[in-house]
Amino acid sequence: MKFKGLIAAVAMAAATIMSSTAHANRDYISIVGSSTVYPFATVVAEQFGKTTQFKTPKIESTGSGGGLKLFCNGVGVEHPDITNASRAIKKSEQEKCAANGIKDIIEVKIGYDGIVLANSKEAKPMELSRKDIFLALAKEIPTKDGKLVANPNQTWKDVNSSLPARKIEVLGPPPTSGTRDAFVELVMEEGVEEVDMSAVSDEAKKAYEPGALREDGAYIEAGENDNLIVQKLRANPDALGIFGFSFLDQNADIVQGSIVEGEAPTFENIAAGRYPVSRPLFFYVKKAHVGTIPGITEFLAEFSSEKAWGPDGYLADKGMIPMPDAERQKFASDVKELKPMAMK
Amino acid sequence: MMGNRQSTESNSAFSLEFNKRLNRRYRAEQRFKLLGIGAISVALIFLVFLLATIVSNGYSAFRQTYVKLDVTLDKSYFPDEDLAKGNYQGIIKSSLYAMFPGVESRRDKRTLSSMVSKGAAFKLMDMVEGNPKLIGTSIAIWVPADDDVDMFMKGRIDMDQPETNRRIKDNQYAWIQKLENDGRLQLQFNDLFFTSGDSREPELAGILGAAKGSLYALVVTLLLSFPIGVAAAIYLEEFAPDNKFTDLIEININNLAAVPSIIFGLLGLAIFINFWGVPRSTPLVGGLVLTLMTLPTIIIAARASLKSVPPSIREAALGVGASEIQTVFHHVLPLALPGMLTGTIIGMAQALGETAPLLMIGMVAFIVDIPGSFTDPAAALPVQIYLWADSPERAFTEKTSAAIIILLGFLIMMNAAAVYMRKKFETKW
Numbered sequence A: 001m002k003f004k005g006l007i008a009a010v011a012m013a014a015a016t017i018m019s020s021t022a023h024a025n026r027d028y029i030s031i032v033g034s035s036t037v038y039p040f041a042t043v044v045a046e047q048f049g050k051t052t053q054f055k056t057p058k059i060e061s062t063g064s065g066g067g068l069k070l071f072c073n074g075v076g077v078e079h080p081d082i083t084n085a086s087r088a089i090k091k092s093e094q095e096k097c098a099a100n101g102i103k104d105i106i107e108v109k110i111g112y113d114g115i116v117l118a119n120s121k122e123a124k125p126m127e128l129s130r131k132d133i134f135l136a137l138a139k140e141i142p143t144k145d146g147k148l149v150a151n152p153n154q155t156w157k158d159v160n161s162s163l164p165a166r167k168i169e170v171l172g173p174p175p176t177s178g179t180r181d182a183f184v185e186l187v188m189e190e191g192v193e194e195v196d197m198s199a200v201s202d203e204a205k206k207a208y209e210p211g212a213l214r215e216d217g218a219y220i221e222a223g224e225n226d227n228l229i230v231q232k233l234r235a236n237p238d239a240l241g242i243f244g245f246s247f248l249d250q251n252a253d254i255v256q257g258s259i260v261e262g263e264a265p266t267f268e269n270i271a272a273g274r275y276p277v278s279r280p281l282f283f284y285v286k287k288a289h290v291g292t293i294p295g296i297t298e299f300l301a302e303f304s305s306e307k308a309w310g311p312d313g314y315l316a317d318k319g320m321i322p323m324p325d326a327e328r329q330k331f332a333s334d335v336k337e338l339k340p341m342a343m344k
Numbered sequence B: 001m002m003g004n005r006q007s008t009e010s011n012s013a014f015s016l017e018f019n020k021r022l023n024r025r026y027r028a029e030q031r032f033k034l035l036g037i038g039a040i041s042v043a044l045i046f047l048v049f050l051l052a053t054i055v056s057n058g059y060s061a062f063r064q065t066y067v068k069l070d071v072t073l074d075k076s077y078f079p080d081e082d083l084a085k086g087n088y089q090g091i092i093k094s095s096l097y098a099m100f101p102g103v104e105s106r107r108d109k110r111t112l113s114s115m116v117s118k119g120a121a122f123k124l125m126d127m128v129e130g131n132p133k134l135i136g137t138s139i140a141i142w143v144p145a146d147d148d149v150d151m152f153m154k155g156r157i158d159m160d161q162p163e164t165n166r167r168i169k170d171n172q173y174a175w176i177q178k179l180e181n182d183g184r185l186q187l188q189f190n191d192l193f194f195t196s197g198d199s200r201e202p203e204l205a206g207i208l209g210a211a212k213g214s215l216y217a218l219v220v221t222l223l224l225s226f227p228i229g230v231a232a233a234i235y236l237e238e239f240a241p242d243n244k245f246t247d248l249i250e251i252n253i254n255n256l257a258a259v260p261s262i263i264f265g266l267l268g269l270a271i272f273i274n275f276w277g278v279p280r281s282t283p284l285v286g287g288l289v290l291t292l293m294t295l296p297t298i299i300i301a302a303r304a305s306l307k308s309v310p311p312s313i314r315e316a317a318l319g320v321g322a323s324e325i326q327t328v329f330h331h332v333l334p335l336a337l338p339g340m341l342t343g344t345i346i347g348m349a350q351a352l353g354e355t356a357p358l359l360m361i362g363m364v365a366f367i368v369d370i371p372g373s374f375t376d377p378a379a380a381l382p383v384q385i386y387l388w389a390d391s392p393e394r395a396f397t398e399k400t401s402a403a404i405i406i407l408l409g410f411l412i413m414m415n416a417a418a419v420y421m422r423k424k425f426e427t428k429w
Helices: A002-024 A038-051 A064-071 A091-099 A130-137 A178-194 A202-207 A226-235 A245-250 A267-271 A296-303 A325-337 B002-007 B009-062 B088-099 B106-113 B119-130 B147-153 B170-181 B208-239 B244-256 B261-275 B283-307 B311-319 B324-353 B356-360 B381-389 B395-425
Strands: A030-033 A058-060 A082-085 A105-120 A140-142 A148-150 A170-172 A219-221 A240-244 A255-257 A278-286 B063-072 B138-144 B185-189
Touching (some): A030 A038, A030 A064, A038 A296, A064 A082, A064 A091, A064 A178, A064 A278, A105 A178, A105 A226, A105 A267, A105 A296, A105 A325, A170 A226, A178 A240, A178 A278, A226 A245, A226 A255, A240 A245, A245 A255, A245 A267, B009 B063, B009 B395, B063 B088, B063 B119, B088 B106, B088 B119, B119 B138, B147 B170, B147 B185, B147 B395, B170 B185, B208 B244, B208 B283, B208 B381, B244 B283, B261 B283, B261 B356, B283 B356, B311 B324, B324 B381, B324 B395, B356 B381, B381 B395
Parallel strands (some): A030 A058, A030 A082, A170 A219, A170 A240
Antiparallel strands (some): A082 A278, A105 A240, A105 A278, B063 B138, B063 B185
């Protein structure tokens, strides 16, 4: 029995040593991060893998927050090289990175993504303002005499008399999603500015969170699977769904986007900045890993090439909205020089 | 009996009551039988509905639309010595423009060249790199069509919708009709599905990468869990003394069989990846985590089959002078082996379908290259299904269903093998 124990111990030790040498020889780029940037990063990775002799980068969809957490854990082969994010890195995350020895991070903006509020083609398209969406979905809204009450609106007509008398039912992302963070920032926090909060006391205003969404059944958290939301919208023409522009683009025969403040969610409107609900997409690179892990500079060059992120590029074909020319040139030259970002 | 009672006049009132109760009991039994049959029928209807949905969504994925192009491999497209830098996309585009000379505007030209898959250029590159003598000649090749054209050929695009809502525009529709009439557009067997790894282009996506990842993980699981599980079962059955410590071990093993599988994933993340430094997303760490999950199943099955060997075998062996070790390994174990193998196969089938623990250890990444060893990053088959189900392109729906069909096929085969072995090697003592 002792002999067998010895064999087991040796085998485990061998496995560990073998695995750590395998680790030290990591010859593929390891990328984590946002599920919104994932469809775009994967296209570039595949193109990169097929046209160069480097291995195809491995890309995991962990969410923006989860990706930055893994990214900022330290420098070394066991940590990811690049993280995708559908929002800018926060100051606290930058500090965590610095505390773990990551000195130079290169920030690259790759394009924009539109968030649409879509419904089934069987119903008429809705024309909403951000104030309407806020009053329909906020957990607490102010009344005329300055009190913050639980949202009483049941139909869209209650929110705005020019809207149809349909029950408010919106399927959207859960709190772990970067899309939800972006929706809150671009719609709820803008919509609340249009609401008359003058009667509300100052301390109530301070404690108020416009981004808290209703939990009484009007807002339904439908998970990260946007295909599921599209199917549910097909089954229920009264419901609305929140998801990224690429899903609208691929399913334009089933769903249509709502017109927000007079602008329809089309490629041209989002690219021109006219459609208000669009957010930039980023990825962050550890400068320390460039050179140790083969292929990072070439991958960055592929991502920042016109044939990838330009207006006629293959990322635009997949539903990503490209940056204006000046921005693209700026980021392309920053990437070429591997210019690290400043602390916030 | 009833007839006897009825014939006795003095008992007629009693027997009437009795008959009523008897008939009520028969009716109740009949209802209970019908309820049972009804329940099974409902379950079967759900099963048939599930299988029908999956098969109807997925069978079309086994065929792929191919386009026949006449390409001229002119030397001007190869400016460099390095054949990988040739302008294959340009060759394909010029072949398409030559077929449809009326197409002139830049926008229309882009729409035309988007009808052929991006993989066409790579196929051409592989052909030329394999046989550089082709440069300067003209050849006809079949290349995969783009996923929108493929969906149209499989009838999944609604042409009654206005043009802005369709993926196939009116001019593309006209070109497709012409290609079909010329015999240049065909649905052929989709071997790309079985020979390539994951891809962002649905027409190029395949399950080979995920299948190999699952295979490597299962090999690691089998190599680790079978010896350890059988050894643990032998110890507990044959050698363990009857004390509280043994009881504790038994309770823990039985409980582990019921622990949610994602906990094993968390354990794998914390210990194997963070503490021991095993590389993330590899079949090695996947196999280690699945081992932990399969061990309780194998131990319980092995113990049951060891218990089923009658004590007379052990006594006879001890009686002719065998030591305890010899009794167990030369006599009891070979007789218990078929039952252990059945349990192992069932445990492996469970491990094949597990997704939750693999998500935690990172086998849920976009990996294009086919894994070549245990330490190459890989995805697993059920995880690949999960990733494809999340993709926006319509063509991935049929790929997801096709991958489910293949996974179900493997599971049915493994479970059928287990049942067959159990029946064949069942020894009635």
